[in-house]
Amino acid sequence: MNEILNLSIGCENCPIQHRAVCARCDAGELEQLEAIKYYRSFEAGQTVIWSGDRMEFVGSVVSGIASLTQTMEDGRTQMVGLLLPSDFVGRPGRESASYDVVATTDLVMCCFRRKPFEKMISETPHVAQRLLEMTLDELDAAREWMLVLGRKTAREKIASLLSIIGRRDASLKLEGISGKMVFDLPLTREAMADYLGLTLETVSRQMSALKRDGVIELEGKRHVTVPSFQRLLDEAGDDSDGGLMA
Amino acid sequence: MNEILNLSIGCENCPIQHRAVCARCDAGELEQLEAIKYYRSFEAGQTVIWSGDRMEFVGSVVSGIASLTQTMEDGRTQMVGLLLPSDFVGRPGRESASYDVVATTDLVMCCFRRKPFEKMISETPHVAQRLLEMTLDELDAAREWMLVLGRKTAREKIASLLSIIGRRDASLKLEGISGKMVFDLPLTREAMADYLGLTLETVSRQMSALKRDGVIELEGKRHVTVPSFQRLLDEAGDDSDGGLMA
DNA sequence: CGACGTGTTGAACATTGTCAAGACTAGTGG
DNA sequence: CCACTAGTCTTGACAATGTTCAACACGTCG
Secondary structure (H helix, E strand, C coil), X not given: CCEXXXXXXXXXXXXXXXXXXXXXXXXXXXXXXXXXXXXXEECCCCEEECCCCECCEEEEEEECCEEEEEECCCCCEEEEEEECCCCEECCCCCCEXXXXXXXXXXXXXXXXXXXXXXXXXXXXXXXXXXXXXXXXXXXXXXHHHHHHHHHCCHHHHHHHHXXXXXXXXXXXXXXXXXXXXXXXXXXXXXXXXXXXXXXXXXXXXXXXXXXXXCCCEEECCCEEEECCHHHHHHHHCXXXXXXXXX | CCEEECCCCCHHHCCCCCCCCCCCCCXXXXXXXXXXXXXXXXXXXXXXXXXXXXXXXXXXXXXXXXXXXXXXXXXXXXXXXXXXCCCEECCCCCCECCCEEEEXXXXXXXXXXXXXXXXXXXXXXXXXXXXXXXXXXXXXXXXXXXXXXXXXXXHHHHHHHHHHHHHHHXXXXXXXXXXXXXXXXXXXXXXHHHHHCCCHHHHHHHHHHHHHCCCCEEECCCEEXXXXXXXXXXXXXXXXXXXXXX
């Protein structure tokens, strides 16, 4: 059920306030944004926007996970972005969507009507500057992913994905990323395959292999325990140190 | 020979003026930029910046082609960006480079000292807005490339690369992209392989195959004739219409 | 001429994809 | 409560695609 929520949650209580596109805004700017914003929620599996559709809004993921995917005529699909809470959806200055946006889990979005938002971009530097920062971060992530897609083996691809999800999960829970790590996979095997440029069978096989080799432990299909994060990083082929945070 | 050029070419005669990061600037802003800019030239094969090095400047490609590459410990490398005239190099707000930047052909860059440039970003909205636009375009290009890397066959990858180079070349020469098309490849087989996530042998084989099948004609190794651009797009597996320009 | 950088081609091999069967889980209706 | 179904996941056998290793061709520069 796709629902436009009437309750207008105030920006001051917003859980993504400090990381979203509005992070730099002062009180007056937030007020302007409040005037053009509304919330929408989507169920897991629902499509938020179809590629090619006219975009009526841009916005931020408040909770849940969405994916950006591209599909070829014959059905081959590639996920080109994983949108987590605080990530921005949509492109100011563009009429129609370039990718399918699909809710991977239940999802809540904070939407801004596109036209007034574009006006704000051109008038208030705080929004444009924050959006620039976020876009540069996404570009880095996309390029990182190009290395994964172009040069890593299936096993390394899986380990890379697990380390990304684990790292993000730890930062949400404000945990360190040393030693043991436990999290739930928010993706089906098929979604993992679409992200990694593999088939779901290969994903399944490599998950089994990593389990067999003690790199991960599985309870059910989705609950993952990583005994040693460093070991996982080694399997991913990433530069060794892993940028350990204190 | 890496040379800092003394002759300060004025911005008013700049060939990339209308597309570069300074495209939106008014006279006063251009004057500010002139004060912090200098030109550097690089020979084909030279490294412009090493990944991890401190960035003293950001800047624009004026002429020639540069590539952004990422390398794993064991030597596997992936090109994550192809920088053409007017493209921007560097990331404001970051101390050190994330990728190797290599001159693929002889190269001239218009460099801005980083600190003053960052100051301009935060003070003059025209630069920040243009940079946002350009970054969004690059993000789209990177995502497009993720589909190529993740889901296309070797033959489709080659055809995709050729169509991108051909399209860009046509737009430089202000030609249409219908029918016949002739251009020189600015990349070695190895560079093509690094871009496409293939080995150079596979690139060579698929080039031969496309030639044998009449999709392209080759004079020498680098001079390419495409008898039918539509045919090439079909081989690339891209959405059919190809966005034909009038 | 010989050496080097670049590119092509062949044969054997490895990794991943394809197709197919079956396991596990949760939900539905008798 | 159980059987049935649908969705997700696992596993096996085999095929296909791309890689590796090796030999050789071509052109340029000393």
